[in-house]
Amino acid sequence: MKDINSGKELVNKIRSFLKNYDFEIIVSGGKSELTRFAESYIHQNVAETDLNLIVKVINEDRIGAVQMNSIDDQTISKNIEKAIEVTKITPKLDYHYRLLKPQSYKIKSKYSEQTANFTPLNRAQLVSQLIKEVNKKEYEAAGAFKTEESTILVANSEGVFAFDQGTKVDFNCVITRDNSTAHTSFMDSDINNFKVNKITDELLETALKNVEQIEIDPGVYTVILSPEAVAEILNYTGYTAFNGKMIMEGKSFICNNQDKKIFPETITVSDDPFDELTMPIPFDLVGYPREKIDLIKDGIIEDGVYDHLTALKYNRKCTGNTLSPEYASFGALPFNLVMKEGDNSVEEIISSTKKGIYISRFHYVNILNPMSVQLTGMTRNGTFLIEDGKLGRAIKNMRFNTSVVDMLKAVDMISKERQTKAGFIGATVAPYLRTNNFTFSSKTSF
Amino acid sequence: MKKILKNILDWLELKVSYADLRLVQTEKENIEVENGILSSYNVSTDRGVGIRVLANGAWGFAASNNLNKVSLRETAAKALDIARASALTKKEDIRLAHEDKHIDTYITPITKNPFQISPSKKIDLLVRATKIMLKDKVKKGEGSFSFYKTHKIFISTEGSEIEQTIFESGGGITAYAIGEGDFQKRSYPSSFGGDYATRGYEFIEEMNLLENAERVAEEANQLLAAPPAPEGITDIVLGGSQLALQVHESCGHPVELDRVLGKEISFAGGSFLSLDKLNNFTYGSPEVTIVADATVPGGLGTFGYDDEGVPASKSYLVNKGKFVGYLMSREDAFKLGLPSNGAGRAENWNRIPLVRMTNINLLPGNLELDRLIGDIKEGLYLDYNKSWSIDDKRINFQFGTEIAREIKNGKLGKIYKNAVYQGITPEFWKSCDGISSEKYWNVWGVANCGKGQPEQVMRVAHGTSPARFRKVKVGASK
Numbered sequence: 001m002k003d004i005n006s007g008k009e010l011v012n013k014i015r016s017f018l019k020n021y022d023f024e025i026i027v028s029g030g031k032s033e034l035t036r037f038a039e040s041y042i043h044q045n046v047a048e049t050d051l052n053l054i055v056k057v058i059n060e061d062r063i064g065a066v067q068m069n070s071i072d073d074q075t076i077s078k079n080i081e082k083a084i085e086v087t088k089i090t091p092k093l094d095y096h097y098r099l100l101k102p103q104s105y106k107i108k109s110k111y112s113e114q115t116a117n118f119t120p121l122n123r124a125q126l127v128s129q130l131i132k133e134v135n136k137k138e139y140e141a142a143g144a145f146k147t148e149e150s151t152i153l154v155a156n157s158e159g160v161f162a163f164d165q166g167t168k169v170d171f172n173c174v175i176t177r178d179n180s181t182a183h184t185s186f187m188d189s190d191i192n193n194f195k196v197n198k199i200t201d202e203l204l205e206t207a208l209k210n211v212e213q214i215e216i217d218p219g220v221y222t223v224i225l226s227p228e229a230v231a232e233i234l235n236y237t238g239y240t241a242f243n244g245k246m247i248m249e250g251k252s253f254i255c256n257n258q259d260k261k262i263f264p265e266t267i268t269v270s271d272d273p274f275d276e277l278t279m280p281i282p283f284d285l286v287g288y289p290r291e292k293i294d295l296i297k298d299g300i301i302e303d304g305v306y307d308h309l310t311a312l313k314y315n316r317k318c319t320g321n322t323l324s325p326e327y328a329s330f331g332a333l334p335f336n337l338v339m340k341e342g343d344n345s346v347e348e349i350i351s352s353t354k355k356g357i358y359i360s361r362f363h364y365v366n367i368l369n370p371m372s373v374q375l376t377g378m379t380r381n382g383t384f385l386i387e388d389g390k391l392g393r394a395i396k397n398m399r400f401n402t403s404v405v406d407m408l409k410a411v412d413m414i415s416k417e418r419q420t421k422a423g424f425i426g427a428t429v430a431p432y433l434r435t436n437n438f439t440f441s442s443k444t445s446f
Numbered sequence: 447m448k449k450i451l452k453n454i455l456d457w458l459e460l461k462v463s464y465a466d467l468r469l470v471q472t473e474k475e476n477i478e479v480e481n482g483i484l485s486s487y488n489v490s491t492d493r494g495v496g497i498r499v500l501a502n503g504a505w506g507f508a509a510s511n512n513l514n515k516v517s518l519r520e521t522a523a524k525a526l527d528i529a530r531a532s533a534l535t536k537k538e539d540i541r542l543a544h545e546d547k548h549i550d551t552y553i554t555p556i557t558k559n560p561f562q563i564s565p566s567k568k569i570d571l572l573v574r575a576t577k578i579m580l581k582d583k584v585k586k587g588e589g590s591f592s593f594y595k596t597h598k599i600f601i602s603t604e605g606s607e608i609e610q611t612i613f614e615s616g617g618g619i620t621a622y623a624i625g626e627g628d629f630q631k632r633s634y635p636s637s638f639g640g641d642y643a644t645r646g647y648e649f650i651e652e653m654n655l656l657e658n659a660e661r662v663a664e665e666a667n668q669l670l671a672a673p674p675a676p677e678g679i680t681d682i683v684l685g686g687s688q689l690a691l692q693v694h695e696s697c698g699h700p701v702e703l704d705r706v707l708g709k710e711i712s713f714a715g716g717s718f719l720s721l722d723k724l725n726n727f728t729y730g731s732p733e734v735t736i737v738a739d740a741t742v743p744g745g746l747g748t749f750g751y752d753d754e755g756v757p758a759s760k761s762y763l764v765n766k767g768k769f770v771g772y773l774m775s776r777e778d779a780f781k782l783g784l785p786s787n788g789a790g791r792a793e794n795w796n797r798i799p800l801v802r803m804t805n806i807n808l809l810p811g812n813l814e815l816d817r818l819i820g821d822i823k824e825g826l827y828l829d830y831n832k833s834w835s836i837d838d839k840r841i842n843f844q845f846g847t848e849i850a851r852e853i854k855n856g857k858l859g860k861i862y863k864n865a866v867y868q869g870i871t872p873e874f875w876k877s878c879d880g881i882s883s884e885k886y887w888n889v890w891g892v893a894n895c896g897k898g899q900p901e902q903v904m905r906v907a908h909g910t911s912p913a914r915f916r917k918v919k920v921g922a923s924k
Contacts, residue, residue, distance in 0.1 A: 034900055035531070038709040042532040046507040046900070047524055048796040050494065067490035069511045075491070082489055089566045090484045091573065120506075120531035128535050142712040144899040174712040183712070249586055250624045309485075328486045329478045329588070363715065364835045368846055368923035369864065371628055376844055378837040380715075399835070399842055399868070403924065442868055442919075444842035 001027055001051060004163045007153040010071065011161065014055060017080045021087075022058040022099055022157045026285050026324060027051065030150035030165075035123040038142035040131045042124060055080055056325055059087035061097050065325040095313045102159040105289050107273055107282045109150075109166025110189030116149040116167050118191050123147065126196045133200045134175045139207060143173030147191065160287035168279065169194055170422065174381055175203050179213060179446055182206035183361050183381035185228060187420050187427055189279055206360065210382045213394040215443060222356035223438040224349055224386065230339065230430035231421035232362045233375065234269065237404050238334040239424060240370045242271075242295050244306035244321075245331025248314045253373050253405060254304055263299040263408045266342055270294045271305055271321070271334035277420050278336045279427040284308070288320035290335065296408075307332035337428040342414025346432050349413045351389040353434065358384040358391055362400075373404040378444065401441040410437035450515050451601055454497065454522050459603050461526060464500040464542060466602040468753060469493070469513075470795035473561065473595045477617075479572035480588045481580060487565065494795035497525045503539030504532035509796040543779040543786050545756055547605040552750025554613040555743070556646030560593035563647045571655060575619050578659035582667045583623040587659075590639060591617035591650060592893070598753075606755040614746065614905060615649045616642025616891055619659060623666035630669035630863055632848055634662045636687045637830045642891025642905060643744045665849060668861050674922035675850045675865035681822045682867060682918045685829025688847050689808065690890035690908035696871040697729075697736050698806040698908070700840035701763045702789075703772040705801075707781065714897050715838025718871065719769060721782075729769040730875030733913075735809045736764040738773055740788055745805035746891030746907035753799040754790035761787040763806070767876070775801045793902035800898050805889060807909030811881030818880050818914050820856035826920055827851040827858060828865055833923070836871075844868045846923055864922040877916045886911035 001007050007027065014025055029051030036044035056065045057080065064086030066079040123145045134141045147169055154162040171194065172185040182203045186194060225233070246252040273280035273290040283289055286308045294302045310331055311318035321332035350358070365377035378397050385392045415432035422428065451467045458465045471493040478486040495518060496509040506529025510521040572589035579587030594614040601607050618640015620633040635641040635653055643649045684692060700717040704710055719727070740748055740758035749758055754776050763771045774782070775790035778801060790799035819827065833846030850865035851858045889909040896903055 032900065033528075036899055037535065038711060039537075039707070041535045041537050042504065043709055044507075044798060045505055045528045045532040046509070046798055047528060048509040049521075050509075050511045050796060063487070065486070065488045067488060067492075069492050069494065070513075079489075079491065086487050086489070086565060089564075090487055090569060094483050120528045121534075124531040124534040131535055140708070142708060144712065146900070172712055176708075176711060249622070251622065251629050256627055325486065326476070326488055329480065329590075363838045366833050366835045368833050368866065372924060374923055376833065376835045378835065378842065380838055397837060397842075399837070399844060401844075401866075401923070442842060442844075444837045444839075444870075446839060446841075 001029055001151055001153060007163050011155045014076065015157065017077055018057065021084065024056040024099065024156040024286055026054040027153040028150065030148065032146065032148040033120060034144055034146040035120065035127060036144045037127050040135055040140045042127060045120060054325060055083055057083040057087050058097055058099065061092045062087040062090050063097065064090065097312060099156050099158045100160050100287050103287055103289050105162060105282050107280045109164050109282060110279060111165055112167045112190040115147055115169055115189060115191040118147040129196050130173065130200050134204065137204055139175040139177045141173055141175050143171065146170040154283060154285055154287040156287065162283045162287045164282050173203060175207050180207050180211045181381045182210060185421060187422055206382050209384065210394045213396045215396050218398065218440040218442050220437060220439050222353060222434065222436045224353065224356060224358045224432060224434045226360050226432060227419035227430040228361050228421055229359045230433055231428040232365055233404055234337045234339060234428055234430060235424050236365055236367060236375055237373055238337050240367050241373050242304040242334055243331040244304040244316065245310040247304045248310060251370060252304065253371055254301060257301045258303060259300065261300045262405065263296060264411055265299045266414055267296055267299050267408055267411060268340035269296040270338050271336055272338040273336045275336065275338040275429055277418055277429045278338060281335045281426045284320045284322040285324050286322045288318050288322060290320040293319045305332045305334050333425050335425045337423055339430050341416050341418050341431050344413045344415055346415050346417060349415060349432060349434050350386060350391060353386045353389060356386040357395065358386055368401060374401065375404060376401045396446060397444045398440040399442045400439060402439040406437050407435045410435045412436060447513065448599060450518060451599065453515065454518050455601055455603060457519065458499060458522055462499045462501045462603065464603055466498050466600060466755065468496045468795055469599040471597045475561065475593045477568055477572060478590045479569065479576050481586060482573045482577040484569055495521065496795045497522050498798060499525045499529050500540055501526055501529035502533035504529050504536045505540060506532060507798045540777060541780050542776040543784065545604065545776060545786065548751065548755055548757065549607045550750065552610040554611065554644045556613050558647035560613065560615050560647040561595060575655040575659045578656065579619065579621040579663040581663045583625055583670050584621045584663045584666050585624045586622040587619065589617065589619040600751065600753065600755050602755055608751045608755055610750050612644060612749060613646055614642060614644050615646060616640055616893060617650060619655055619662060621663040621666040623670040625670050628670060630666055632662045632666040632669065633830055634658045636890055637832065637848060639893060642746045642893045644746060644748045645744045669849060669863045672861045672863045675826065675862035675920060677921040679917050680920055681825035681914065681916050682920065683818055683827045683853065683912055683914050685827065685912050686886065686888050686910045687890055688829045688831050688845065689910040689913055690892065691831045691834055692845065693736065693806055693808050693908045693910060694892055695834060695836045696840060696843055697763065698803040701772050702801045703774045703778040706772065707778060710897065713899050718839045718841050723769055725770055727769040728767055728876065729764045729872055730767045731878045732766045733811055733878050733881050734764055734767050734875050737762050737807050737809065738787060738789065738804050739807055740804035742805045742807065742889055742909065745889045746893065746905045747804035752788045752790045753792040754786065756786045756788040756790060759788045773801050773803065775799060791904060793904060797900065797902045800902060802897065802904045803895060803906040805907040805909060807889065808881065810884040810887040810911045813880050813882050815882050815886055815912055818882050818912060819853055819858060822853045823855060825853040826865065827853055828867060841871050843871060866921050866923055868919045874915060874918065877918065878913055879916055880914040882911040882913065
């Protein structure tokens, strides 16, 4: 599917195969290339082109979905026949399935020609530059550098037609020398915003501080979280607490806390495709236009996000968060998580902290208790003591078992600066923040 | 199609020191049912070719879903371009451990082809099972099945030509008991989607879902009313399903040689099992023997050949507590001067082979389960994973389980909810002083092992029988 016209042709072709049935389709494809390096050389370097077509046939509240990555007439026809057969044998839904009516869309994905045309050699040259610089300080570099051009089309038999093209640069790197490490990540649509010198300098600055780590005891601490760490917490919170289906089923923290002011007024979290720092996703996978949805506003718990099926089943409004039919049973996820900025500079947050811990990054976060949003995970690649307002000695990694609810209740400083990090679906925009309630439960040996 | 692939390989032959082509075609059927209502029925077909080349001493890989000759030629040329770009940073030429040429076929032995069982029969089984679970506080009963048929052709410049057809079947049920401000779940036969195997529909029939649905629901209801697990240091017995994930995270991953060599350090992490520890490190107690065995009948990590054309094999990772072996691809095995043990696996045509688990099995001991539990004065029996986390060198771990049972004076007692246990990998395995016998041994399929960038989800398995560990830190999530 090269352009919008080939998308229209494909929709017409499917319409001709499905004259007597309602349908929804999702077409996604593009090219994705990734250069991976470790031990300061490129050890994996890959490229793929693919195109996926999902056809969902709706026959009197019976649904069958087929997916294929070949779109010749014979393959489409054969698969569609299969989907029709499925709708004849499957039981009816316990609610009426309505197709979305045609919509208009206010935003588009960000697109950069330079990113779309970035070559393996271009990526290798930047990686080589980074490696040379860190090698001078006897560090080794490992990471991944992805450039991607993607196309998506969502349409249905009622006339919904949503077409979008975007580009993405996704970079991460860890540098190591014995136990000294640092990590960084970068996400943007435009390769021109990728500044390898700046990234290299930041990595070396952190790594050179992250040496001779000391052990500290588990306990409750004041911590300052980097945007990378905040984004990870937000991603898991979005996944477990703000999925509308889990709310409807009584399986979310939100169930008993909606409209309550739980957090300080400075805490505002939304699913916001219009935020200037995010990478907007313009519509969901049934074609709903994306809107700004407040999840927590001025410390008050608002609501979650809803997919088309959950909205129909429970008579709610779909918020434009429908996933692919393959994940329909899960419910919905925020696509563009955004935490509102605060008033403080990062320097102010650190200098006003008498005793605390700075966390650069988490590793292997998982949900311990969805009802209290208690998460667990490890620190990684740079954890530091803050003493008398200064970033001090590096500390060995710790395991945390902490409730996000308790953690956010105790937030007293949020930075003006925010950064764009990877989300579970799209990007997550997060500031630095300080909380006075963060529980470490054990430690490790490095 | 094979002829086109060979043409491409011929074209590449003079330009590379090595190349392989993999055609992968997958048929998948996925069924999900909630409370007796079908919530999702998806079938998919997927096919494509991945071309991997070693040129200028470096790797290049390109993959496409377009299978015509012109497109595949372009894909091959792209792989060559990528290899040239990779060479910009190379320290030395990549070399591969020797592998014999293989011309062979492999088909998963199955009794009932799952794709020939009518969808309505499969749906009906899940409808009935999920309805049975709707008792008392169980407000949600969900069930799912997934079936895969994967046809692979592998050809290489070394002359190998391997054709494989792999069948995989799996699924399970989960009951959610939902109360005011709390919910508890119980799954069967295992958590997170159930159990999986390289078997046919007979595997589903042997699960006896209908016979177990009521018990599962009852346990979910009991959990909702149960107290949280106590905190402290105590003796534990891990049931087979939970022990499978313990083996996965604390042995399966740290023995992956690519992690040890730093190739995953920026993403999945490294390993504490550094090269100096090979044959020189006490990983666990003498009770603990762990093997990688891709030949176990029915294991989810069972195949004829890996995705580098290396035959399935069995090798020791931990032998009577001593660390003795890694999981290896051809490239990484060469660095140790060893042959590959057949662990180079790719998720699909559009991914390169990485070092992946196959069936990583904790061999059974000789104890009856009664005896295993009977020797504990005070402790917990923990099973069915609910949460998992481990540090990036695979040392500090913490797991949560769906259910815990008190052990008092050698007998199982009341149920506890929200149990977690923590440990340090080698200390934990050294505290293992009993493993139950083959009678209790099962190969558990784990269908969601993630690794690599771009990420690859691999289907692997772990043979386990319940085992006993002394003085473990336990508690409850809050």
